[in-house]
Amino acid sequence: MPELPEVETTRRGIEPCVTGRRVVRLVVRNPALRWRITPKLVREFSGQTIRSVERRGKYLLLATGAGTAILHLGMSGSLRVVPATQAADAHDHVDIVLDNGDCLRLHDPRRFGCLLWTRDDPRKHKLLRDLGPEPLSADFSGAYLFEKSRGRRRAIRDFLLDSQIIAGIGNIYANEALFAAGLRPARAAGRINREQYARLAGTIRATLNRALKAGGTTLRDFRNGRGEPGYFQLSLNVYGREGEPCLVCGTAIKAKRLGQRSAFFCPKCQS
Template sequence: MPELPEVETTRRGIEPFVLGRRVVRLLVRNPRLRWRVPAVLGRELAGETIRAVSRRAKYLLIVTGAGTVILHLGMSGSLRVVPATDPPGKFDHVDIVLDDGRCLRLRDPRRFGAVLWTRAAPLSHKLLAHLGPEPFDAAFSGAYLHRATRNRARAIRDFLLDSRMVAGIGNIYANEALHAAGIRPTRAAGRLTRADCDALARTLRATLERAIRAGGTTLRDFRASDGNPGYFQLSLAVYGREGEPCLRCGTAIRLRRLGSRSAFYCPKCQA
């Protein structure tokens, strides 16, 4: 599913085209997404000017004077700016039509995405209020990780996937950052030393920064706002590379199932 780098890539891609534009109307072809598109959204948005396009973890926030659209791309969604006259495809469920003849179009084949609305401060919304700090936040550091992981028996990979602890980290980037930090994904979070936590905080930020520069990762059907795939998968060190040689030491990469998700690691480089 689109993770923080893919969502940030999308945000940067659409922002120049929608910022300052007035919404003419909302076209909802299929409201049955993960949660039903609110029936009032068309009335609320019509005539409003888009003041900001921001992101919180894996959520996009389209801010207007009346309120904020909260967008989630789900498992397979994408947002593109296209001419409003372009015929929609089978999975193009929602258009936010703008005053310059273009629209922001949500494509979501699996319909696990969301288009929601709030008049309140968006960060107080129930989907966002519980989220922990992101790796780019000032509050996120090795010291934070060390405090948060004390007495935690769960695997560090699973700890990183808990959005209440660290927001925006998905499985791909957790695996990659742990390899870069030399930490095995199965190690109990509470066993990490302060030095481990310092290293992990650095590699999480660096991994996400590299992924954003590469436009994210396309493993199945992610596409950026211009329709291009992400290219970070070309530099993956461990994820999806079971049996292939570690790029650092040559040892075969191993796969371990943690819960319902795959954890990839080098048995020599990661302790």
């Protein structure tokens, strides 16, 4: 699933191409995404000028004078700016056609993404209103994590994946940040002290910034707004490396199932 670095990379890629452009029309080839694309969205979004492209968690917000289009890429979706005349592939479900002849094309093989419309403040939308702070914002800190974790027996990896605690980190980056902080993924969130959380907040920021510089992670089919893959997977320390030697100490990387997802760690470097 595209996580914060992939979604932010997409935002940065499409922003200069669509900001200030008028939406001429929407071409909806398949409205049956996670939530069905409505005629009202098509009618109200068409004709509007995109004023800005922002991100909240894993959601992209295309703001206009009349409302905001809320986009989510689902499990395997991508957004690309292409000529509107370019032939569509099988899973190119929506084109947001712009006044310069280009279009913002939503590609979503699994159809778990969404395209919604709101006239109100998008941050008060039911999908966004309960999201925690952005991990790269001033609202996020080790002190915040420490306070939120008190009394919690939940594994720290799962604690970090809770979007109501932090918006949009994702499993890859949680595993990598925990490795850099020297903390095992299965350790109870409430058993980590203030100093360790300060270190972890720093490794979360550093990991996400490194991923942004690399354009995100391509483990399956992520592409950014220009159709390019991300390269952060070339510098992964633990994620997906079960049985391989730790790059720091040489100990074999282990994997542990936590909930519905695998967690990866070095048994020597992390405690």
